[in-house]
Amino acid sequence: MGNIVEIRDVAFSYGDRMILSSLRMDFPRGKVTAIMGGSGSGKTTILRLIGGQLQPKTGTVVVNGEVVSQLKTPDLYAMRRRMGMLFQNGALFTDLTVYENVAFPIREHTDLPPELLNNLVLMKLQAVGLRNAAQLMPSEISGGMARRVALARAVALDPCLVMYDEPFAGLDPISMRVTASSIRKLNDALGSTSIVVSHDVDESFAIADYVYFLSQGKIVAHGTPEQMRASSDPFVKQFVYAEADGPVPFHYPGKSFAADLGLEKRS
Numbered sequence: 250m251g252n253i254v255e256i257r258d259v260a261f262s263y264g265d266r267m268i269l270s271s272l273r274m275d276f277p278r279g280k281v282t283a284i285m286g287g288s289g290s291g292k293t294t295i296l297r298l299i300g301g302q303l304q305p306k307t308g309t310v311v312v313n314g315e316v317v318s319q320l321k322t323p324d325l326y327a328m329r330r331r332m333g334m335l336f337q338n339g340a341l342f343t344d345l346t347v348y349e350n351v352a353f354p355i356r357e358h359t360d361l362p363p364e365l366l367n368n369l370v371l372m373k374l375q376a377v378g379l380r381n382a383a384q385l386m387p388s389e390i391s392g393g394m395a396r397r398v399a400l401a402r403a404v405a406l407d408p409c410l411v412m413y414d415e416p417f418a419g420l421d422p423i424s425m426r427v428t429a430s431s432i433r434k435l436n437d438a439l440g441s442t443s444i445v446v447s448h449d450v451d452e453s454f455a456i457a458d459y460v461y462f463l464s465q466g467k468i469v470a471h472g473t474p475e476q477m478r479a480s481s482d483p484f485v486k487q488f489v490y491a492e493a494d495g496p497v498p499f500h501y502p503g504k505s506f507a508a509d510l511g512l513e514k515r516s
């Protein structure tokens with residue numbers, strides 16, 4: 250089976266600001282892997298490196314055996330077509346029905362005859378429990394349902410890899426649970442591989458086979474959800490048990506508050 254994505258010794262910076270360093274991660278085929286960490290720790294940046302929207306300063310990102318940064322533009326586009334993406338707050342097209350939202354990427358990228366397209370769309374909507382909502386407009390469905398339509402759209406082209414960026418953000422607890430189980434079910438039904446970026450410990454642990462914890466651009470812990478729950482690592486404990494005090498920084502890095510107020514002694 251092997252890994253669909255391998256990240257080796259990757260460093261990335263925006264200008265002078267180091268965002269990721271010494272990154273090594275494996276994403277095995279068929280599995281759901283979660284990337285967790287505080288706000289600004291670099292999670293979305295990792296997804297953008299895998300998708301080839303960003304290039305590492307050093308190290309390699311290998312997808313399906315190919316080094317992403319070495320792909321020529323047509324090959325990069327071909328690779329992206331085999332990836333499904335659910336972006337943070339991935340919105341639906343408000344002027345299209347649920348059905349047309351899911352049909353959109355299929356129409357864009359294939360010339361399938363209408364009957365086959367229809368079957369595909371209905372299969373995806375069935376998989377997220379919304380086949381009977383096909384003719385509704387996005388304004389007529391709940392936030393949780395909209396997220397599931399977005400999931401169906403992300404997997405419309407049967408991607409071998411699906412990346413979800415904060416799929417649970419802003420959902421009520423029931424919608425969160427349904428969305429999480431939809432991610433797992435879609436992964437297993439399609440035989441695909443999923444990467445889930447999230448802050449949400451309960452939902453991520455419920456569906457992930459393996460978890461990476463990121464802090465300030467470095468992997469600070471990794472393992473199965475069970476291993477992470479049992480971990481005595483202070484970072485993991487703080488994150489898993491949502492403790493206010495611990496190594497996870499709350500402040501965006503920079504000057505101290507005292508310095509900003511002009512209270513720090515000048516040498």
Ligand SMILES: Nc1ncnc2c1ncn2[C@@H]1O[C@H](COP(=O)(O)OP(=O)(O)OP(=O)(O)O)[C@@H](O)[C@H]1O
Nearest residue numbers: 263266268286287288289290291292293294295448
């Ligand atoms: N285009 C950009 N230019 C400069 N800095 C950026 C840019 N995009 C992100 N950053 C910075 O890179 C760091 C990592 O961002 P990233 O979006 O990967 O974090 P994240 O872990 O996904 O955060 P969150 O959970 O809050 O979305 C942040 O400190 C952010 O301010």
